[in-house]
Amino acid sequence: MEGNPVPRIAETKNGILNSIGLQNPGAEHFISNELPFLRQFDTKVIVNICGHTLTQYCSVAEKFADSDVDLIELNISRPNVEEGGLSFGTDPHIVERVVKAVRHYVRQPLIVKLSPEVSDISEIAKAAVSGGADSLSLINTLRGMKIDIRKRKAVLANKIGGYSGSGIMPVALRMVYEVCNSVDVPVIGMGGISTFEDALEFIMAGATAVAVGTANFYNPYATVEIINGIQKYMEENQICSLDEIRGCID
Numbered sequence: 001m002e003g004n005p006v007p008r009i010a011e012t013k014n015g016i017l018n019s020i021g022l023q024n025p026g027a028e029h030f031i032s033n034e035l036p037f038l039r040q041f042d043t044k045v046i047v048n049i050c051g052h053t054l055t056q057y058c059s060v061a062e063k064f065a066d067s068d069v070d071l072i073e074l075n076i077s078r079p080n081v082e083e084g085g086l087s088f089g090t091d092p093h094i095v096e097r098v099v100k101a102v103r104h105y106v107r108q109p110l111i112v113k114l115s116p117e118v119s120d121i122s123e124i125a126k127a128a129v130s131g132g133a134d135s136l137s138l139i140n141t142l143r144g145m146k147i148d149i150r151k152r153k154a155v156l157a158n159k160i161g162g163y164s165g166s167g168i169m170p171v172a173l174r175m176v177y178e179v180c181n182s183v184d185v186p187v188i189g190m191g192g193i194s195t196f197e198d199a200l201e202f203i204m205a206g207a208t209a210v211a212v213g214t215a216n217f218y219n220p221y222a223t224v225e226i227i228n229g230i231q232k233y234m235e236e237n238q239i240c241s242l243d244e245i246r247g248c249i250d
């Protein structure tokens with residue numbers, strides 16, 4: 001995918017807007033040229049996949065099924081061109097259908113990444129699990145906008161972009177809390193995490209793991225600082241396992 005025209009990133013007071021348009025060199029190129037580089041490191045590799053049609057989702061999933069990738073994450077926040085451009089992730093029936101279809105192809109554990117642009121996130125979470133999701137991750141970005149008042153123009157070439165960073169954290173935390181209380185699969189929480197305190201809030205809301213996106217843009221050490229901060233917090237509070245505090249908000 002070529003991606004969207006530039007500018008694709010705009011800073012806002014409490015986060016960033018992006019309209020990258022999922023620019024990427026394609027599954028085959030990734031598998032032969034980029035995966036070997038990632039495999040040098042002693043860590044798990046998760047590949048985030050998407051499509052514009054059900055057939056595209058399945059064809060990408062099939063390409064990764066036999067690759068040396070540990071987990072597949074299904075991005076269902078993309079517009080479904082066969083259903084009038086509505087996001088795949090907003091209709092529980094379509095969510096269940098796309099997850100079931102992809103599940104058929106992948107042999108790796110399947111994480112389904114949920115869009116926050118829905119009125120009932122629990123209903124979507126349940127549909128993803130009934131389609132065969134082994135885990136859920138949330139939240140993806142919320143659509144937002146920024147205007148340059150001097151130029152009287154939208155800052156992003158695409159006008160509208162995905163909002164991420166600290167401004168979305170309370171929304172993300174609420175949704176992670178709701179999903180953790182509605183399904184039994186592990187949840188990866190994300191949305192605005194930049195410190196160990198933020199990460200612990202997600203764990204206390206019930207998340208099994210957390211992810212950090214936007215904070216890496218201004219602090220490349222963010223993830224290491226978060227891991228160290230959590231370890232120190234556990235030592236100071238005599239916590240042996242995060243299970244002791246996971247989901248403690250009931």
Ligand SMILES: Cc1cc2nc3c(=O)[nH]c(=O)nc-3n(C[C@H](O)[C@H](O)[C@H](O)COP(=O)(O)O)c2cc1C
Binds near residue numbers: 139140168
């Ligand atoms: C520049 C940029 C690119 C992103 N690309 C993807 C993507 O390809 N697939 C996806 O599922 N989410 C994508 N996201 C969403 C993030 O993975 C994450 O869900 C969201 O930004 C919230 O977390 P954060 O506030 O820590 O960034 C992207 C976010 C940003 C900022």
